[in-house]
Amino acid sequence: MATASEPPRFSLLDIVNQCDSFPYASDPALDGLSFLTFIVDEIPVGRIHSSLVPHLVAFNQQSRPVFHITDLTIAFMPWLADYESRSDAIAQMLDEWRKDTDSFPALKGWRAELYGVYTHIDNPATTKGGAALAIERSACGLFGIHAYGIHLNGYVRTGPKASDVQMWIARRSKTKPTYPGMLDNMVAGGMGFGHSPRYTAVKECMEEATIPAHLAENALPVGTISYTKLSKNCTETQPETQIVYDLELSADVVPTPCDTEVEDFRLWTMDQVKGAIRRGEFKPNCACVCLHFMVRHGVLTPENEPDYLDIVHRLHRRIEYPGPKKWPTFNEIL
Amino acid sequence: MATASEPPRFSLLDIVNQCDSFPYASDPALDGLSFLTFIVDEIPVGRIHSSLVPHLVAFNQQSRPVFHITDLTIAFMPWLADYESRSDAIAQMLDEWRKDTDSFPALKGWRAELYGVYTHIDNPATTKGGAALAIERSACGLFGIHAYGIHLNGYVRTGPKASDVQMWIARRSKTKPTYPGMLDNMVAGGMGFGHSPRYTAVKECMEEATIPAHLAENALPVGTISYTKLSKNCTETQPETQIVYDLELSADVVPTPCDTEVEDFRLWTMDQVKGAIRRGEFKPNCACVCLHFMVRHGVLTPENEPDYLDIVHRLHRRIEYPGPKKWPTFNEIL
Numbered sequence: 001m002a003t004a005s006e007p008p009r010f011s012l013l014d015i016v017n018q019c020d021s022f023p024y025a026s027d028p029a030l031d032g033l034s035f036l037t038f039i040v041d042e043i044p045v046g047r048i049h050s051s052l053v054p055h056l057v058a059f060n061q062q063s064r065p066v067f068h069i070t071d072l073t074i075a076f077m078p079w080l081a082d083y084e085s086r087s088d089a090i091a092q093m094l095d096e097w098r099k100d101t102d103s104f105p106a107l108k109g110w111r112a113e114l115y116g117v118y119t120h121i122d123n124p125a126t127t128k129g130g131a132a133l134a135i136e137r138s139a140c141g142l143f144g145i146h147a148y149g150i151h152l153n154g155y156v157r158t159g160p161k162a163s164d165v166q167m168w169i170a171r172r173s174k175t176k177p178t179y180p181g182m183l184d185n186m187v188a189g190g191m192g193f194g195h196s197p198r199y200t201a202v203k204e205c206m207e208e209a210t211i212p213a214h215l216a217e218n219a220l221p222v223g224t225i226s227y228t229k230l231s232k233n234c235t236e237t238q239p240e241t242q243i244v245y246d247l248e249l250s251a252d253v254v255p256t257p258c259d260t261e262v263e264d265f266r267l268w269t270m271d272q273v274k275g276a277i278r279r280g281e282f283k284p285n286c287a288c289v290c291l292h293f294m295v296r297h298g299v300l301t302p303e304n305e306p307d308y309l310d311i312v313h314r315l316h317r318r319i320e321y322p323g324p325k326k327w328p329t330f331n332e333i334l
Numbered sequence: 335m336a337t338a339s340e341p342p343r344f345s346l347l348d349i350v351n352q353c354d355s356f357p358y359a360s361d362p363a364l365d366g367l368s369f370l371t372f373i374v375d376e377i378p379v380g381r382i383h384s385s386l387v388p389h390l391v392a393f394n395q396q397s398r399p400v401f402h403i404t405d406l407t408i409a410f411m412p413w414l415a416d417y418e419s420r421s422d423a424i425a426q427m428l429d430e431w432r433k434d435t436d437s438f439p440a441l442k443g444w445r446a447e448l449y450g451v452y453t454h455i456d457n458p459a460t461t462k463g464g465a466a467l468a469i470e471r472s473a474c475g476l477f478g479i480h481a482y483g484i485h486l487n488g489y490v491r492t493g494p495k496a497s498d499v500q501m502w503i504a505r506r507s508k509t510k511p512t513y514p515g516m517l518d519n520m521v522a523g524g525m526g527f528g529h530s531p532r533y534t535a536v537k538e539c540m541e542e543a544t545i546p547a548h549l550a551e552n553a554l555p556v557g558t559i560s561y562t563k564l565s566k567n568c569t570e571t572q573p574e575t576q577i578v579y580d581l582e583l584s585a586d587v588v589p590t591p592c593d594t595e596v597e598d599f600r601l602w603t604m605d606q607v608k609g610a611i612r613r614g615e616f617k618p619n620c621a622c623v624c625l626h627f628m629v630r631h632g633v634l635t636p637e638n639e640p641d642y643l644d645i646v647h648r649l650h651r652r653i654e655y656p657g658p659k660k661w662p663t664f665n666e667i668l
Contacts, residue, residue: 025359026654162554162580197636220496220632224646241643243636246496296630298554302531302577306659309575312558316650320360325640 008278012291012300013307015277016314019284020227022237033234038143039075040086040132041119045321047144048074049235055103059093066093082126086133087114094139104142106236109177111137116193117145120322129328134193141236146321147190150201151289152219152245154186154209154255156267163298167273167290168255170208171263172283179283183276186255186265187211188242188286194331197221197243205247208262209255219247222296225288225315239319244289246296270299288315342612346625346634347641349611350648353618354561356571367568372477373409374420374466375453379655381478382408383569389437393427400427416460420467421448428470438476440570443511445471450527451479454656463662468527475570480655481524484535485623486553486579488520488543488589490601497632501607501624502589504542505597506617513617517610520589520599521545522576522620528665531555531577539581542596543589553581556630559622559649573653578623580630604633622649 023029036053038046048056056067056074066089068075080086098107116131126132140147154168168186172179189204191197198221205216221243228239249255255265268276274294277287292315294300295308302308357363370387372380382390390401390408400423402409414420432441450465460466474481488502502520506513523538525531532555539550560575583589589599602610608628611621626649628634629642636642 024652024654161552162556218495221635222496222632223629224643226647295555295557298556301555302661309558309657313560313650313652316647316652318358318647318651320358323643327636 009280010278013310015287019288020314020317022228022230037073039073045117047237083128090135094136106141107138109138113137114193115140115147118322118324130324141238144237146239146319149190149242150197151185151242152187152201153293154247154249156249156251166267166269168265169268170265173261173263183282184286185289194328196327196329199332201245207259210258219245222246225292226317226319343614344612349621353622354648354651356562356564371407373407379451381571417462424469428473440475441472443472447471448527449474449481452656452658464658475572478571480573480653483524483576484531485519485576486521486535487627488581488583490583490585500601500603502599503602504599507595507597517616518620519623528662530661530663533666535579541593544592553579556580559626560651560653
């Protein structure tokens with residue numbers, strides 16, 4: 001593991017590039033990629049790699065085919081016109097696919113948790129909670145579905161200025177399937193379909209950091225970061241928006257691991273956080289949440305960071321797929 | 335003038351659309367527009383409407399032509415390879431053009447102030463302060479040059495939560511050439527070439543609001559808003575980034591107009607600000623700065639604003655033209 005005395009390996013913009021790695025429209029690298037557009041209700045909602053097409057064609061060999069496949073697009077057949085039938089069809093296909101995790105390594109991380117695929121037209125006869133369908137969380141990258149989560153900065157004030165702050169940083173458990181042992185924000189969690197951001201933030205505060213609800217409810221939503229990740233083998237994309245919360249804690253509140261996701265917590269100065277980011281010790285999207293915090297708290301400035309303008313733009317990639325206008329909350333009964 | 339009791343005319347996203355009105359890459363409206371790419375050092379730095387081409391061709395009728403013009407692009411001829419020669423050539427052309435303000439109405443607002451056009455390659459032999467050329471401020475829209483400015487939120491705390499705040503709002507002078515009589519942020523100003531954001535913020539605090547430097551220096555940079563405006567007649571575009579500052583003021587500090595740009599100031603609750611935005615009383619980019627403040631201070635939330643995700647993305651349009659890595663400060667001698 002890198003030590004604090006090691007020289008920085010990355011610029012802050014390098015780290016943003018690791019998180020937001022899918023090429024932009026003007027980038028010639030786009031021509032080397034091979035994705036079809038996943039369309040629902042005539043609206044693009046994701047990207048499916050061409051290597052999946054034979055598997056979709058194979059699944060289509062039934063009395064009523066599920067997908068309409070062209071050279072550029074994959075859409076549902078017209079008979080799959082509502083939330084239930086679309087979600088069922090995808091679930092059936094993924095049940096087949098997960099038996100063959102050599103072909104679909106992403107499905108090794110099966111979560112048994114649904115993510116909503118939102119649409120512009122919230123018609124209660126065909127949608128549920130604004131979603132045109134829901135899909136197993138671990139399959140979102142295969143379809144390039146826009147995923148949502150919350151990240152929460154726990155921080156302690158050390159002086160009168162907004163930049164006089166220290167942050168609680170978590171180290172991820174070494175047994176986590178993704179980014180084991182890397183640094184993370186105090187609390188983070190995916191937005192399971194039917195949960196609101198606020199509910200998710202308060203629930204994860206308890207589960208991951210043993211912060212009780214009466215404290216967690218002081219967390220304030222302060223914006224979002226958004227980015228699109230391209231997998232290393234260029235076959236999966238993951239557009240994501242993280243709703244960011246700041247939770248000011250008094251010095252006597254010490255977060256403690258509750259479930260098995262976090263190894264430990266440390267309270268760090270902004271310089272310590274920046275150093276660890278530049279040594280590549282953070283999970284990249286968590287580093288981006290820290291950069292967003294440093295921008296909002298005046299720690300990074302237009303004068304002290306050469307990539308300031310690029311970093312701020314890139315932390316807010318516009319993702320063109322529709323999002324929810326109202327977060328569904330039907331799963332929030334405790 | 336609209337009164338507070340009038341029903342809202344616009345959604346908050348409508349106001350963002352007014353400010354960020356240039357179509358995005360996927361928008362079919364783009365096909366109806368007629369812009370050429372302005373290229374410097376082989377890099378796109380702006381957009382020039384096709385109606386300007388005959389004027390550029392006319393100016394080109396000299397022993398050494400200035401522009402290389404193709405169907406899609408306008409670039410400098412190779413002999414114009416440095417800051418001085420490029421800036422001089424544009425200045426000569428604009429001196430001609432401003433004699434004919436019927437053809438170039440934008441130049442009626444001549445400011446005698448230069449804006450930098452930044453490049454990726456900061457070669458001291460060919461650039462100045464990171465800029466490949468500088469150009470008269472009022473002409474930036476004609477060339478679609480990325481312009482920079484600062485906007486500063488003056489605010490007063492009314493309680494312990496970040497959302498317990500009131501904002502100082504300015505009304506623009508009725509004699510201003512642009513958006514006369516509309517509402518504005520406490521302080522705002524364009525970034526004249528050779529000035530840094532911090533210097534501009536402190537200087538404008540004094541000039542526009544009579545806030546002394548020892549208070550203004552507490553202003554904290556807290557991010558940017560960025561957008562691209564398309565003029566109503568679809569012949570000019572203005573990509574802009576505003577570096578946003580928050581300045582907390584104690585209740586006994588009352589901003590006062592100093593120069594002739596501001597008519598008066600009022601201290602408003604967030605509900606009052608939101609109401610005036612929705613009645614269309616703000617200059618649109620100033621409304622966007624207020625929305626950015628409301629997002630960062632937890633006043634707008636994912637649960638209380640249906641367009642929350644779109645608004646946050648759209649306040650941070652990625653502008654693909656190069657920006658400065660280090661702000662030049664050669665004009666900052668007082």
